[in-house]
Amino acid sequence: MASLFSGGGGWEAGGVMAGYVPVMAVEYEPWIAQWHAQVFGGHVYQGSVADVDYREAGRAVGPVDVLVSSPPCQATSRSGIAQATRRARAGIEARESDVCDPN
Secondary structure: OEEEOOOOOHHHHHHHHOOOOOOEEEEOOHHHHHHHHHHHOOEEEEOOHHHOOHHHHHHHHOOOOOEEEOOOOHHHOHHHHHHHHHHHHOOOOOOHHHOOOOO
């Protein structure tokens, strides 16, 4: 299995329980990408999903049976809501990442 916006690896944990092997992940945050690599192994690309050469990645990891693409949704996490609230109280314009479209 492979994942985009990999974060803490919730999908990978579920995939492992279902018998899948994580072979690739893409995570923007460097410290999370490093943690993800330590926990799940496989090829972890640190950076934007838009910057990955997926043809090259496919050659590196081989066929992928399951691809999970679950974009971050900071507005539904406690820390994301708190950050958006602090920004609003300070009169700082909201960022796109402060908004989550549940659809």
